Amino acid sequence: MSAQTTDIDEYSQVHLNVFGTPLRVLDHGEGCYVWDVDGNKYLDFLAGIAVNSIGYAHPRWVEAVSKQAAQIAHTSNYFATEPQIHLAEKLIEHAGAPEGSKVYFCNSGAEANEAALKLARLHGRTLQGALPSIGGKPARILALTNGFHGRTLGALSATWKPDIRKPFDPLVPAIEFVEAGSIDAMRAAFAQTGIGKYGKGPVAAVIMELIQGEAGVLPFDADYVAAVRKMCTDNGAFMMIDEVQTGVGRTGSWFAFQRDDLTHGIVPDAVSFAKGVAGGFPMGGLIVFGAKNSALFTPGSHGSTFAGNPLGASAALATLGVMEEENLVTNAETRGNQLRSALESCGNEIFGMVRGRGLLNAVTLKRPCAHAIVDWALNHGLIVNAVRPDVIRLAPPLVVSESEIKEAVSILAQVPADLPLD
Numbered sequence: 001m002s003a004q005t006t007d008i009d010e011y012s013q014v015h016l017n018v019f020g021t022p023l024r025v026l027d028h029g030e031g032c033y034v035w036d037v038d039g040n041k042y043l044d045f046l047a048g049i050a051v052n053s054i055g056y057a058h059p060r061w062v063e064a065v066s067k068q069a070a071q072i073a074h075t076s077n078y079f080a081t082e083p084q085i086h087l088a089e090k091l092i093e094h095a096g097a098p099e100g101s102k103v104y105f106c107n108s109g110a111e112a113n114e115a116a117l118k119l120a121r122l123h124g125r126t127l128q129g130a131l132p133s134i135g136g137k138p139a140r141i142l143a144l145t146n147g148f149h150g151r152t153l154g155a156l157s158a159t160w161k162p163d164i165r166k167p168f169d170p171l172v173p174a175i176e177f178v179e180a181g182s183i184d185a186m187r188a189a190f191a192q193t194g195i196g197k198y199g200k201g202p203v204a205a206v207i208m209e210l211i212q213g214e215a216g217v218l219p220f221d222a223d224y225v226a227a228v229r230k231m232c233t234d235n236g237a238f239m240m241i242d243e244v245q246t247g248v249g250r251t252g253s254w255f256a257f258q259r260d261d262l263t264h265g266i267v268p269d270a271v272s273f274a275k276g277v278a279g280g281f282p283m284g285g286l287i288v289f290g291a292k293n294s295a296l297f298t299p300g301s302h303g304s305t306f307a308g309n310p311l312g313a314s315a316a317l318a319t320l321g322v323m324e325e326e327n328l329v330t331n332a333e334t335r336g337n338q339l340r341s342a343l344e345s346c347g348n349e350i351f352g353m354v355r356g357r358g359l360l361n362a363v364t365l366k367r368p369c370a371h372a373i374v375d376w377a378l379n380h381g382l383i384v385n386a387v388r389p390d391v392i393r394l395a396p397p398l399v400v401s402e403s404e405i406k407e408a409v410s411i412l413a414q415v416p417a418d419l420p421l422d
């Protein structure tokens, strides 16, 4: 029996079954490749779900984390450390956020969105007609159908998929869903604000992704995004962009909101990030744009023991440093273009549409056999992800090379047409 089989049995005995049975037991990685405990090698086109942006075991990252671990791994937030200061400065700079913008650090994407939702609540209380104590109605947060923002109760309240949301009802109130991509639906949701018996509270914020990753890598039309921005501005609502999956270089710009073809150049009020920022160390955060918005949080209004932990901050600084030195944002754009056009011309008849930006991509399937493709690809040395039964997601490390893209596509080109359906 392989080491893998024994390990997976043991895993199942001691882990809550929220992730299903692991596909393999991984042992180590280098660059874009990982090896399992039986010594099998895989080209990783999932990268820990868009996390391992600089690949596995990058020497600069390993050195920075080891050095920081030996120096000081954690302090409470009664103290500051230099890595967290430099990291916040760098993220504000890369986001092009205006003077007075500030960052809150946390440990995951869901937590980053919790901070965003709390920011929206604080902002909502400043809006006219929003204070129930003086006869107002609670300000609302608008989220989009198909959106995904995380599994904690607040983030889940803004997450669309009923299968994962409904079992945890009742969730956080005054978060409403609006049909994604419809300017009319968004306009109608804003128009529900009003006085009298039937009017609702004002809109505190819209929270949305620019490419709905978990829904199958669905980019929005830039006209739609710009229209939502305008409605937010006209109505005093925040536009909060969830860049947990799209941020930090993944889509071929530092942040997806900077891509003209996704937003026509909007400026958000807040941007959440996580996943790729620290190259595999659990870290996330929220960039709040501008001094006025940033001043909403005051001492005691939010926090977390590990927020801005120096080990995570130094992992993130090393990640951003590698991205700058190795031009990985540009690489994401170039290799993404290569990947999409290679998939489009690879000749596999079960593939439908290819979509995405930079290195966050998906290929739709003419038959819903995505899970069988994942297994088949694994057996042929490639890791891909079934984001939906009829959609395969491809999100390799941003260090991926031209030849690695060719290798992945040559494997995908051979996926047989008669795999079992999901």
Ligand SMILES: Cc1ncc(COP(=O)(O)O)c(C=O)c1O
Pocket: 049, 108, 109, 110, 111, 113, 148, 149, 150, 151, 209, 213, 214, 242, 243, 244, 245, 246, 274, 275
């Ligand atoms: C857009 C988006 N927001 C939030 C999250 C939640 O992040 P985490 O799993 O780190 O809590 C995810 C995770 O996939 C995501 O894609």
